[in-house]
Amino acid sequence: MTHILILGGGFGGVAAGVELRKLLPADHRITLVDRRDHFHFGFRKTWALLGESTLAAGQRPLKSLERLGIAVRQGNVDAIDPKTRSASVDGARLEADALVVALGAQSDPDGIPGFREYGLDLYDGPGLVAAAERLRNFPGGRVAVVILGIPFPCPPAPFELALLLREYFGRKGVQAVVDVYSPQSMSLPVLGQTNCAIVESRLEASEIGFHPNHTPVSIEPGAIHFKTTRAAFDLLIGVPAHRCPGVAGASGLAAAGEWVKADPRTLETGQPGVYALGDMVAIPTANGKRLPQAGVFAEAQAKVVAARIAASFAGKPPQATYEGTGFCFLEVGGGAAMLVQGDFLAEPEPAVQILGPAPEHLQAKHEFERSRLAEWFGG
Helix, strand or coil, X not given: CXXXXXXXXXXXXXXXXXXXXXXXXXXXXXXXXXXXXXXXXXXXXXXXXCCCCCCHHHEEEHHHHHHHCCEEEECCEEEEEHHHCEEEECCEEEECCEEEECCCCEECHHHCCCHHHHCEECCCCCCHHHHHHXXXXXXXXXXXXXXXXXXXXXXXXXXXXXXXXXXXXHHHCCCEEEEEECCCCCCCHHHCHHHHHHHHHHHHHCCCEEECCCCXXXXXXXXXXXXXXXXXXXXXXXXXXXXXXXXHHHHCCCCCCCCECXXXXXXXCCCCCEEECHHHECCECCCCCECCCCHHHHHHHHHHHHHHHHHHHCCCCCCXXXXXXXXXXXXXXXXXXXXXXXXXXXXXXXXEEEEEEEHHHXXXXXXXXXXXXXXXXXX
16 A cells, blocks of 8 residues: 655645645555644734734644545654655654655744843744733834844745834834844845835835844844844844754755755655655755745645656656745735735746735735635635
């Protein structure tokens, strides 16, 4: 009996499992492993922080996938052996005929000394309830939204947060100055200078200071120390850098401290029957950047991987390739959002455009969540 093992229950892993179930005969077993018992939509973190909704509203039990014929196993992936297409999960060895590795990226909040003590972590799901309470009781003053390092999932998130904070404080009548600090030379480098200028103009129009080329070194009470300067704050909300899971490095899929390298078009790792996709994979773009870490890209890659696995099992040459197209939303307040879309793997540079802001783009963001949750988990 053929067995496909999927490591990771985020966007890439779930999408791969659902697509494989559509393409493969019922007697092909599919097992999905994740340390969590639920799937969640990451872009809800800003809504949760601002008290507009909850993280729980975008969560679904992974066990719901079993209604489709996908076995779900909760546990930690201790080790991966690409040569034998196997993995150790809480000490138990699982073997497969095809292995899909989609473990995502791990947040590194300890990368900048003082951040845990003096900042709020936008990417800390369990901590967002307390962070939202801090924000509700904020009396006013200097608010610093700080990108602590790169890369990180959902690159528009810090800029979206800053824009929504301006609206949030205005609604409450709180006097606050909002600034965004980034170690990069522009807001969203993968988009190119012209598109970054659109984002940065929006920040300026909302009286939000944008400070590129600011690499944090440490944080102390009321002050951020950058490599070349210092900035004061009354409230700091940070976006930590993310790292490749250590188990990927130990397996040989990635060198120590680096990201997994897979074929940009096929997601093959070099080991027969082993694929890697999503946030843990570094796919270069033609302008020297990397494909953004975002669920929509992981979903598209997962469909390619599923099609290639299904073709291989059917004794056919795999034809599906990843094209690099994708989109994301950047909320700007007032019930509107910008839409960023295009071909991120186009040459000689990504062919990306920014549309909006418009209410229909925000509606599309909500529909994107609704449709995935309904298709994958039912209800």
